[in-house]
Amino acid sequence: MLGAVSSLFQRGFRHGVHPPDRKEATAALPIRRMPFPDSVVLPLSQHAGAPARALVRPGDRVERGDLIAEAVGYVSSPVHASATGTVSAIDLWPHPNGRWMEAIRVAVDPHSAQVPRPRLVPRWEDLDADGVRDAVQHAGVVGLGGAAFPTHVKLKAPEGTTIELLLVNGAECEPYLTSDHRVMVEYPERVHFGIRIMMQCLGVDRTVIGVEMNKPDAVERLRATIPDDLDIEVLPLRVKYPQGAEKMLIHAATGREVPSGKLPAHAGTVVQNVGSIAAIAEVFETGTPLVERIVTVSGPGIARPANLIVPVGTKARDVFAFCGGLTPDAAEVLFGGPMMGSPQPDLDAPVLKGTSGIVVLTAAESAPRPVYPCISCGHCLDACPVFLNPTTLGKLAQAGRFDDMVEMNLGDCMVCGSCSYVCPSNIPLSQMFSLAKSALRRASDRERAAEVAAKAEASAAPVTGVSA
Amino acid sequence: MTEAIQTIGGSVAILGGVGMTFGALIALANARFRVEEDPRVDALSDILPGANCGACGFAGCRAFAEAVIDGRTPPAKCTVMSEGEREDVSDLLGVDAGAIDRQVARLLCAGGSDVAPRKASYIGLESCAAAVAVSGGGKGCAWGCVGFGDCAVACDFDAIRMGPTDLPIVDVEKCTACNDCVEVCPLDLFALYPVDDHLFVQCRNLLDGDAAEAVCSVACTACKRCVQDAADGLISIRQGLAVIDYDRIELENPAAIERCPTGAIVWIEGQQFPRLADAYDDVYAGSAQA
Numbered sequence: 001m002l003g004a005v006s007s008l009f010q011r012g013f014r015h016g017v018h019p020p021d022r023k024e025a026t027a028a029l030p031i032r033r034m035p036f037p038d039s040v041v042l043p044l045s046q047h048a049g050a051p052a053r054a055l056v057r058p059g060d061r062v063e064r065g066d067l068i069a070e071a072v073g074y075v076s077s078p079v080h081a082s083a084t085g086t087v088s089a090i091d092l093w094p095h096p097n098g099r100w101m102e103a104i105r106v107a108v109d110p111h112s113a114q115v116p117r118p119r120l121v122p123r124w125e126d127l128d129a130d131g132v133r134d135a136v137q138h139a140g141v142v143g144l145g146g147a148a149f150p151t152h153v154k155l156k157a158p159e160g161t162t163i164e165l166l167l168v169n170g171a172e173c174e175p176y177l178t179s180d181h182r183v184m185v186e187y188p189e190r191v192h193f194g195i196r197i198m199m200q201c202l203g204v205d206r207t208v209i210g211v212e213m214n215k216p217d218a219v220e221r222l223r224a225t226i227p228d229d230l231d232i233e234v235l236p237l238r239v240k241y242p243q244g245a246e247k248m249l250i251h252a253a254t255g256r257e258v259p260s261g262k263l264p265a266h267a268g269t270v271v272q273n274v275g276s277i278a279a280i281a282e283v284f285e286t287g288t289p290l291v292e293r294i295v296t297v298s299g300p301g302i303a304r305p306a307n308l309i310v311p312v313g314t315k316a317r318d319v320f321a322f323c324g325g326l327t328p329d330a331a332e333v334l335f336g337g338p339m340m341g342s343p344q345p346d347l348d349a350p351v352l353k354g355t356s357g358i359v360v361l362t363a364a365e366s367a368p369r370p371v372y373p374c375i376s377c378g379h380c381l382d383a384c385p386v387f388l389n390p391t392t393l394g395k396l397a398q399a400g401r402f403d404d405m406v407e408m409n410l411g412d413c414m415v416c417g418s419c420s421y422v423c424p425s426n427i428p429l430s431q432m433f434s435l436a437k438s439a440l441r442r443a444s445d446r447e448r449a450a451e452v453a454a455k456a457e458a459s460a461a462p463v464t465g466v467s468a
Numbered sequence: 469m470t471e472a473i474q475t476i477g478g479s480v481a482i483l484g485g486v487g488m489t490f491g492a493l494i495a496l497a498n499a500r501f502r503v504e505e506d507p508r509v510d511a512l513s514d515i516l517p518g519a520n521c522g523a524c525g526f527a528g529c530r531a532f533a534e535a536v537i538d539g540r541t542p543p544a545k546c547t548v549m550s551e552g553e554r555e556d557v558s559d560l561l562g563v564d565a566g567a568i569d570r571q572v573a574r575l576l577c578a579g580g581s582d583v584a585p586r587k588a589s590y591i592g593l594e595s596c597a598a599a600v601a602v603s604g605g606g607k608g609c610a611w612g613c614v615g616f617g618d619c620a621v622a623c624d625f626d627a628i629r630m631g632p633t634d635l636p637i638v639d640v641e642k643c644t645a646c647n648d649c650v651e652v653c654p655l656d657l658f659a660l661y662p663v664d665d666h667l668f669v670q671c672r673n674l675l676d677g678d679a680a681e682a683v684c685s686v687a688c689t690a691c692k693r694c695v696q697d698a699a700d701g702l703i704s705i706r707q708g709l710a711v712i713d714y715d716r717i718e719l720e721n722p723a724a725i726e727r728c729p730t731g732a733i734v735w736i737e738g739q740q741f742p743r744l745a746d747a748y749d750d751v752y753a754g755s756a757q758a
Contacts, residue, residue: 092674098604100674345588345606368591428593435598446651 011252012238015385017418019175019241019339021214025305026178026298031186033309034322036083036108040313041093041350042068043103047142048149049075054104060087065116065288068104071137077150077353078140079104082291082311084112094346096335096355103350106313119287124197129156132201139289140353141280145169145180145244145273146336148354151280154270155201161265163202167253168195168209170218170274171237171244174337177357179294180274182307184211184218187278188225194281196230202270207232208253209274214239241339242416246271248385260412275356295351297323301330301360310351316358317347332366334359339417372425380419380429386412390419390429397432402440410436508560509533515556517548521624523646536561547571548625548644571645571660573628573638574740578670578732579612580633584684590614600654608683611672613657619649631744640739663738667698667720669710671732676708681730688732698724703733 045051052069062068062081069079085108093103122135137152157163168191172180184191195207211219213236222234237243237252247258249271256267264271279290291312298305303324310319316333320326334341335355351358380390388409396405410433419429512533520528524545526535535541536557543549543557547570558564588606590599596618599605605614615634627642628649636649640663650658657672669688673680676690688710695703695710699719703710710733712720722735739745 094610096603098600098602098610100610343588343603345603366591431593431598431602435593435595435601438601439597442654 011235012240012243013248013251013385015383015387015418016240016242016248017383017421018239019421021239022175022298023178023181023214025176026296026307027181027215029178029182029305029307031179031182031294031307031309034311034314034319036114036311037314037318038110039085039088039108039315040083040106040311041103041315041348042079042082042106042313043093043095043101043350043352044069044079045095045101046079046148046312046352046354047077048147049073049077051102052076052079054090054102056087056090056104058087058089061085062087062106063117064112064114065119065291067289068106071150075150075153077142078138078289080140080289080291081106082313083108084114085109094349096342096344096349096352098342098345116286116288116291121287122284124200124284129201129203132197135283136280139280139283141276141283141290142353143273144275144279144293144354144356146340146354146356148352151272151276154272155198157202157270158263158265161263162268163204163265163270164206164268165254165270166195166199166202166204166207167249167264167269167271168207168274168277169244169246169249169271170209170211170215170222171249172215173212173239173241173244174339174341174357175241176298176359177296177337178298179296179307179356181215181218183275183278183294184215185221188221190278190281190285191222191274192225192227192230192232193285194277194279195232196227197280197284198270198272198277199230204270205231209234210237210243210249210253211235212237212239212243241418241421242385242414245385245414245416247414260409290353293351293353293355295319295355296357297360298357299334299360299362300365301327301332301362302358303327312353313350315348315350316344319351319358320347320360326360327362329362329364330360331363332361334361338365339421340415369426371427374425374427377424379422379424383418383422385416385418386414388413390433393436394419394427394429394432397436402436402443405433405436406440410440413437506537509537511560512536512557515549515553515560516546517553519548519624519646521548521644521646521648523547523644548646570663572640572643572663573645573649573658574661574668574736575613575636575638575657576659576668576670576672577611577613577655577657578635578686578734578741579607579609579673579684580631580635580744581615582633583686584609584612597652597654609673609687611655611674612684613655618652618654619658622648622652624648631741632747633744635741635744637741637745639745661714665714665717665720666722666735666737667702667712667717667724667733668736668740669712669733671709674708680708686730686732689730691729693727693729694724694733697727 050072053072054069056068063084064081066081067078068081071078085106088107089105092100095101133152133155141151142148170180170184209222219234219236226232235253242248246264250258250264250267250269258264258267292309295308295310297319306323333344335344338359384390393405393408413433415430415434417430513530516529518529524532526532536543585608586606587608590606592598592602594616596614596616599614599616604610607614613635617630619636620628620630625642625644627639628636631637645660671688673687680687680689690705690708692705702716702719703712725733725735
């Protein structure tokens with residue numbers, strides 16, 4: 001009864017699903033530091049945007065925290081050596097996205113103390129907004145929640161918008177993952193320090209930290225440590241997936257809706273993951289760039305689940321070795337959570353800046369389920385957090401009518417997987433939607449290429465005319 | 469009784485009258501707003517294959533026929549027509565149909581399930597595009613054919629079938645070079661080549677040396693032997709792959725493939741993967757008899 005009453009006071013969004021959160025294995029485990037592996041692999045593309053450009057050559061000695069690849073353009077992020085050692089190669093390596101991509105491999109020096117050299121600590125009090133953004137970009141900070149969007153880009157209001165509210169995302173709605181939870185419990189002061197810097201940079205005077213109510217200890221610790229001079233509210237949220245999606249969080253915290261195809265800034269907010277905020281705080285505390293992150297290693301397929309500080313670029317294989325290896329019935333390795341994470345075909349794939357967790361499922365969880373025809377039950381309509389019609393979209397996808405899917409607002413689909421999760425016929429709806437999205441992307445890329453070719457032809461024609 | 473007859477008769481008269489009126493209006497409109505059209509367009513449309521495959525670059529056979537009549541494109545642009553149909557077209561238009569260099573789709577991968585193992589199993593939508601979107605589909609070689617046959621589904625001419633090793637086999641006789649398979653392959657493994665080109669590197673794997681051979685035993689290891697054996701400048705090594713310069717393809721010579729350690733570079737006369745195609749035919753003929 002009491003629970004029902006108190007849930008009335010928790011904020012949330014409409015629709016969504018309730019997968020079992022399975023966080024008990026790691027929720028109470030303190031963050032531990034993992035020993036350095038023998039080698040690390042640092043892909044040049046660990047973030048949304050243009051891949052970084054390598055600045056080192058094989059044979060170069062690098063120290064932990066050294067810049068080894070620079071950002072190319074504004075929406076890009078540099079890469080720093082995550083361990084002291086020697087660059088052994090720069091070539092193709094399995095990337096967690098399933099492709100082989102250019103990566104810098106560093107053979108870790110086994111005799112190094114791995115202490116970062118003393119660095120200039122940016123004095124945030126004296127920096128203006130641009131200065132803070134520069135410092136954040138140079139430290140290679142990207143969104144640590146999973147999308148890995150360069151953080152400095154989000155620290156500036158797009159033209160025509162004003163930011164009134166900083167929203168800190170501590171929802172962590174994906175099952176199994178507890179890395180943000182542990183950050184909030186163990187380093188609440190660091191979170192508040194990061195918020196202070198970002199509030200100054202964005203020029204906002206109010207911050208809301210959204211935390212799902214399955215983490216009461218995090219809410220308590222954050223509330224107990226709020227600095228007196230900052231207007232920070234810790235907002236308990238209903239436990240529901242996808243509560244941590246940007247637009248859902250904004251709705252829960254402000255009641256506002258982000259218009260279709262628009263950014264959170266159009267609703268007057270900026271959303272930052274709590275892990276990214278802690279990473280920013282670290283940059284302004286020690287001057288050390290983003291070279292390690294907190295990763296939850298969990299799932300029934302792992303011998304000893306843990307919350308670990310892992311150097312960026314550590315291979316999944318090495319992480320598993322430290323966690324006691326995989327159980328004999330382990331069947332599927334996911335980077336990220338089970339709802340939106342990406343399955344890994346290769347255990348040599350390295351942990352990236354955006355890898356919030358590694359979940360290992362057993363055959364029991366990942367067994368294929370037979371797909372039956374749609375019975376038009378409408379469960380997916382009640383689950384879709386952005387109020388799309390997955391039933392119709394699924395039928396259109398099957399017929400290959402991708403343009404009609406755009407008419408039905410496919411663009412708003414964030415492939416959260418809620419529709420697939422509730423479908424009693426086991427129809428892989430969200431996979432069909434991501435497929436439709438990639439097909440449309442391919443088509444538009446091809447069109448653009450054809451346009452460029454046509455333009456080149458058109459500009460070439462008069463030249464021949466003149467010469468003739 | 470008479471009332472019923474009256475009702476029925478009345479309905480028939482009203483509906484019939486409405487129908488007649490609109491029929492007359494349509495007949496009038498047809499005469500009044502008639503669009504004069506070149507009768508040759510209809511005649512040419514009848515000859516064309518009617519597959520609307522788009523290989524000619526026009527929206528369909530009708531659009532192509534209009535373009536041919538307007539003189540915007542030569543009739544030879546339609547690669548689907550048979551020899552007889554082509555003659556019919558030249559008779560109809562009184563022009564030479566134009567010389568055609570016949571093209572076929574070639575698969576630039578030979579990594580079937582027998583030579584390129586999987587490192588993970590993929591469970592989900594049975595489609596290449598879907599498998600590739602999910603972390604590459606589990607094939608050891610991230611560049612190689614994933615074998616779910618999106619191309620075979622896309623082919624309007626029944627020219628592609630999935631062979632015994634999960635590689636698509638293009639029937640060189642049926643292929644009309646319509647480009648559909650080229651567009652649908654998520655890994656861009658198909659390309660159109662003149663049927664007279666013989667030298668191909670059946671690999672797109674960008675790894676070199678042992679790394680390439682570890683994922684596929686017929687991968688190009690970038691060992692450069694073919695570069696030395698071929699005519700000067702015909703083949704070069706670019707990012708772990710032997711690349712043939714098809715602008716100079718007249719220099720091609722079977723000697724180039726002789727020392728290839730993996731068999732990645734091949735000399736194709738007509739049918740690609742002839743052994744696999746034969747094996748498929750044997751199996752198919754056998755099951756048909758049974």
